[in-house]
Amino acid sequence: MTIHQYYKHSAAASLNGSLLFLIPPGLILGISLWLKIQLPILALVAPFLLLSFFSYQKHLLLEERSRSSAFSFNxxxxxxxxxxxxxxxxxxxxxxxxxxxxxxxxxxxxxxxxxxxxxxxxxxxxxxxxxxxxxxxxxxxxxxxxxxxxxxxxxxxxxxxxxxxxxxxxxxxxxxxxxxxxxxxxxxxxxxxxxxxxxxxxxxxxxxxxxxxxxxxxxxxxxxxxxxxxxxxxxxxxxxxxxxxxxxxxxxxxxxxxxxxx
Missing domain, CATH: 2.40.160.200 (LURP1-related)
Known part of the structure; x- marks a missing residue:
């Protein structure tokens, strides 16, 4: 492994984390619509959306580091x-x-x-x-x-x-x-x-x-x-x-x- 591959692997992990943080808001919204329950949707989903956003920003940063550290080795x-x-x-x-x-x-x-x-x-x-x-x-x-x-x-x-x-x-x-x-x-x-x-x-x-x-x-x-x-x-x-x-x-x-x- 090289540091380029490490950054690429970490970027993929951050992207997966960003997607996982979107699951709870989807479940909360689906349950609210299905059971017709009045829930404080914004208060419940906002923390997960913020975590997803920051994880995606980390993904973009690591992707850039991966591209800029790509060198050939003998x-x-x-x-x-x-x-x-x-x-x-x-x-x-x-x-x-x-x-x-x-x-x-x-x-x-x-x-x-x-x-x-x-x-x-x-x-x-x-x-x-x-x-x-x-x-x-x-x-x-x-x-x-x-x-x-x-x-x-x-x-x-x-x-x-x-x-x-x-x-x-x-x-x-x-x-x-x-x-x-x-x-x-x-x-x-x-x-x-x-x-x-x-x-x-x-x-x-x-x-x-x-x-x-x-x-x-x-x-x-x-x-x-x-x-x-x-x-x-x-x-x-x-x-x-x-x-x-x-x-x-x-x-x-x-x-x-x-x-x-x-």
């Missing part, structure tokens, strides 16, 4: 790289009960994905506080849609395993912004700093060394030919670490973004 570029080997990545999101995060490189090529492995349709109907009470399992996929790792998120702990369920690392939450990482005997602490309101945050080791930065609203100018939303979150790895450490960082990003308004 086979080598489309193969992409693993998100564990890239130093800078951009994050986009698709609708999901808790999380479906697409990970792109600066060239607009999908290099990975993190999504809920328990993607049951009935979960869309659950309120947030009920759905969050169940342990969540997230799959970490490479650019070829192959499962590379699993993040098992519990109340105060994340267990990271490979695709064969062999444990790789374990993260324990010390506080809202402090975590302890155990990677088969190697124990390190990391904490979060910065502004979560404006999405300018950093994960630092206990000695103050920055590990990753997550920023929103900042993007190099040459990336904008592929990414049309200037608020696309940008992840920057500040050191060359082992794959285990990078997996731990992606697990923390999963915890940061799941159930959030992205």
């Amino acid at each position: 086979d080598e570029q489309l193969q992409g790289k693993s998100p564990l080997s890239e130093d800078q990545l951009l994050l986009t999101f698709l609708p999901a009960p808790s999380l479906r995060m697409l990970i792109f490189n600066p060239h607009g090529i999908l290099v990975g994905e993190i999504k809920d492995l328990r993607f049951w349709k009935w979960r869309w109907l659950l309120p947030y506080f009920l759905d969050k009470s169940f342990p969540a399992h997230y799959g970490f996929y490479n650019g070829h849609n192959q499962l590379a790792a699993i993040f098992k998120v519990k109340k105060n702990e994340i267990i990271i395993t490979d695709s064969g369920q062999t444990e790789i690392a374990r993260i324990k939450r010390n506080s809202m912004k402090s975590f302890h990482i155990d990677m088969n005997g190697e124990r390190i602490n990391i904490h979060l700093t910065g502004s979560t309101v404006f999405t300018d945050i950093h994960y630092l080791w206990t000695d103050g060394t920055p590990e990753i930065s997550l920023r929103k609203g900042w993007m190099p100018l040459d990336w904008s030919k592929h990414f049309k939303d200037p608020n696309t979150p940008v992840v920057t790895f500040n050191s060359k670490d082992s794959q285990k450490k990078r997996l731990a960082m992606f697990a923390l990003l999963t915890l940061y973004y799941c159930y959030s308004n992205h």
Whole structure:
């Protein structure tokens, strides 16, 4: 997948949402005419019409982004790289009960994905506080849609395993912004700093060394030919670490973004 295809897929989803919001007004109007009941039609249908209008406007915006981000790529570029080997990545999101995060490189090529492995349709109907009470399992996929790792998120702990369920690392939450990482005997602490309101945050080791930065609203100018939303979150790895450490960082990003308004 490329960022062009992502915008096109999102535009289609927004169009479908716009059409779905028109169903309740049609039902309300039909019932009112059929049963000859005097209902406050305008008050009942106005919210759905507004939602349909805004969803359609989003569809038009995404369609324009899809057209303007259409570039040709050679086979080598489309193969992409693993998100564990890239130093800078951009994050986009698709609708999901808790999380479906697409990970792109600066060239607009999908290099990975993190999504809920328990993607049951009935979960869309659950309120947030009920759905969050169940342990969540997230799959970490490479650019070829192959499962590379699993993040098992519990109340105060994340267990990271490979695709064969062999444990790789374990993260324990010390506080809202402090975590302890155990990677088969190697124990390190990391904490979060910065502004979560404006999405300018950093994960630092206990000695103050920055590990990753997550920023929103900042993007190099040459990336904008592929990414049309200037608020696309940008992840920057500040050191060359082992794959285990990078997996731990992606697990923390999963915890940061799941159930959030992205």
